[in-house]
Amino acid sequence: MKRVVARESQIVGTYDDEMIVALMNAGTLKMADLYWEADSSTWRPLTDFVGKGAPTRRGNGFPRAVTLLAAAGCGALFTWWTMTSVPQNPTVAPVVGAIPANSAMNPTAGAAGTPEVSRESAAQNPVAEAPRAEAKLALLNVEAFDDEVAVTVQNNGAAAVNGFDLRLSYFVLPGVQRVFDGNEKAIAQHEVGTQERAERAKILDEMLGALKESQQLLDTEVVTWTPSHIRALPTAGQWMSFGHPALSSAGAALTRIAAEFAEGASSADPVARKQALTERLPNLSRQIEETKPFVMQAIGRKSAARDRLTEEQKDADETLAKLKKQQADLQPRLPALMADARKTPIRSEVRHLDAIVEPGLVQRLTIPREKDERHGVAVELVPAKNRNVAATER
Numbered sequence: 001m002k003r004v005v006a007r008e009s010q011i012v013g014t015y016d017d018e019m020i021v022a023l024m025n026a027g028t029l030k031m032a033d034l035y036w037e038a039d040s041s042t043w044r045p046l047t048d049f050v051g052k053g054a055p056t057r058r059g060n061g062f063p064r065a066v067t068l069l070a071a072a073g074c075g076a077l078f079t080w081w082t083m084t085s086v087p088q089n090p091t092v093a094p095v096v097g098a099i100p101a102n103s104a105m106n107p108t109a110g111a112a113g114t115p116e117v118s119r120e121s122a123a124q125n126p127v128a129e130a131p132r133a134e135a136k137l138a139l140l141n142v143e144a145f146d147d148e149v150a151v152t153v154q155n156n157g158a159a160a161v162n163g164f165d166l167r168l169s170y171f172v173l174p175g176v177q178r179v180f181d182g183n184e185k186a187i188a189q190h191e192v193g194t195q196e197r198a199e200r201a202k203i204l205d206e207m208l209g210a211l212k213e214s215q216q217l218l219d220t221e222v223v224t225w226t227p228s229h230i231r232a233l234p235t236a237g238q239w240m241s242f243g244h245p246a247l248s249s250a251g252a253a254l255t256r257i258a259a260e261f262a263e264g265a266s267s268a269d270p271v272a273r274k275q276a277l278t279e280r281l282p283n284l285s286r287q288i289e290e291t292k293p294f295v296m297q298a299i300g301r302k303s304a305a306r307d308r309l310t311e312e313q314k315d316a317d318e319t320l321a322k323l324k325k326q327q328a329d330l331q332p333r334l335p336a337l338m339a340d341a342r343k344t345p346i347r348s349e350v351r352h353l354d355a356i357v358e359p360g361l362v363q364r365l366t367i368p369r370e371k372d373e374r375h376g377v378a379v380e381l382v383p384a385k386n387r388n389v390a391a392t393e394r
Contacts, residue, residue, distance in 0.1 A: 004036040005029060006043065020046070133158040137357065142379045147371045149379055154362045161357040165382035168369060169345040173376045174337040180330045181373075183323045190320045197313050204306045207242060210234065211299045214251075218292050222285045227266070230258045244301070247294035254287045342378050350382055 003020060005012045012033065015023065023029040024046065034043040136157035143150040149168065155161050173181075217232055239251030261284050264276025351367050369377055 005033055005046070006035075007033045135159045135161045135357075135359075137161050137164055137381060139379070139381050140362065144369070144377050144379075146373070147368060148366045149369045149377060150364060150366045151379060152362065152364045153357060153381075155357040155359050158359055160359060161355075163352060163354045163356075164384075166351050166353065166367065167348055167380050167382050168351060168367075169342070169348040169378045169380075170370060170375045171341045171345045171378065173374060174334075174341050176330055176333055176337055177341075177376065178373070180327060180334060183327050183330075187320065187323055187327075190316055190323075193316055194313065197309055197316075201306065201309050204302055204309065208299065208302050208306065210238065211242065211295055211302065215292070215295050215299065218288050218295065222281065222288060227262055230262045233258055242298050242302075244294060244298050247291070247298050250287070250291040250294050254284075254291045257284050257287050338376070341376065345378070346375070 002014050002016055004014050005020065007030065012029070020029060020035070024031070029046060031045065031047050033046050035046055037044045037048075134157045135155055138154050138156055139151060140154055141152040151166065153164075213232070214234060217229060220229070233255045234251060236248075236252040236255060239255070240248040242248070242251075257280065261276050261280040264272045264280055267273055267276070353365055353367060355363065355365055357363050
């Protein structure tokens with residue numbers, strides 16, 4: 001039985017059942033191609049033809065391979081002959097519907113001719129036309145900053161988004177919103193200040209601890225000192241780190257004299273030991289008495305600085321509490337005020353982003369904006385059909 005086969009509203013050829021199977025195995029005919037079903041007078045996809053039990057051959061091993069190769073060769077040869085012979089065949093038209101009305105391949109067409117592969121037929125046979133993948137971009141979130149806008153988008157379609165447009169509409173911010181934004185900046189600065197004060201407090205506490213340990217050591221009778229006492233004295237660099245020149249000089253001298261005394265006192269030379277006890281020990285005692293007042297002054301200054309830092313933090317915390325209370329009072333009023341302000345934009349512009357957003361991907365992107373603390377900005381996606389819209393002044 002001969003059957004008419006068409007693809008994309010164009011007749012491919014007329015084949016018997018055996019040849020259709022061979023050409024499908026060879027890849028010449030596709031499963032989405034349509035064939036004319038005389039019994040129902042409709043075009044149907046070749047998947048229906050195969051499913052209705054069209055002749056198939058089964059084989060194993062070498063015989064099956066030979067059969068497939070032969071079918072592929074026949075299909076390629078027949079396709080070449082069909083393509084080169086169509087101009088000489090007046091009964092085969094390039095468009096479906098040109099077959100003569102009295103053709104045996106179209107027994108039900110009558111005077112109307114061969115039925116066309118219509119849009120209705122394609123709709124009834126979804127295999128005939130594969131759905132076209134589309135991109136569906138959604139705007140999830142907008143964050144407006146002083147000099148840029150951050151947008152979060154998601155592609156809910158099956159195709160990638162290759163660039164898109166955003167419309168930025170500027171409007172005058174309500175006074176309440178500007179107060180709210182100023183408070184937000186102040187709160188952020190408070191957090192930075194708190195961190196800085198905490199670091200300064202840590203340094204002061206470490207200095208105070210070292211100074212108080214030194215004071216306790218200097219209050220001990222020098223005659224009771226052991227090598228461990230001398231090793232516990234700050235180094236010259238540590239004395240300098242306390243930030244008081246007089247203390248740096250006196251402390252460095254104390255550490256040096258203490259080291260000389262310890263060296264002489266532990267010497268095997270009796271003369272060196274005697275000199276350490278008769279000369280260097282008194283020098284060490286005098287240097288201790290000279291250094292003590294400077295240590296006490298440093299402790300007083302560092303303690304005062306630590307107290308001031310505590311007061312600063314206390315005042316900052318009180319200011320922060322007031323700001324947060326004001327923010328809580330303003331927060332409920334903002335949505336309605338902002339909605340009204342957006343209704344009267346003063347200017348709008350379209351910005352293009354050359355970003356690729358793959359299907360299912362959520363991406364955060366930033367674009368520059370007009371920097372003006374008095375102006376807010378609203379952002380919306382521009383449909384693809386309205387791209388390249390020029391900026392407008394309102």
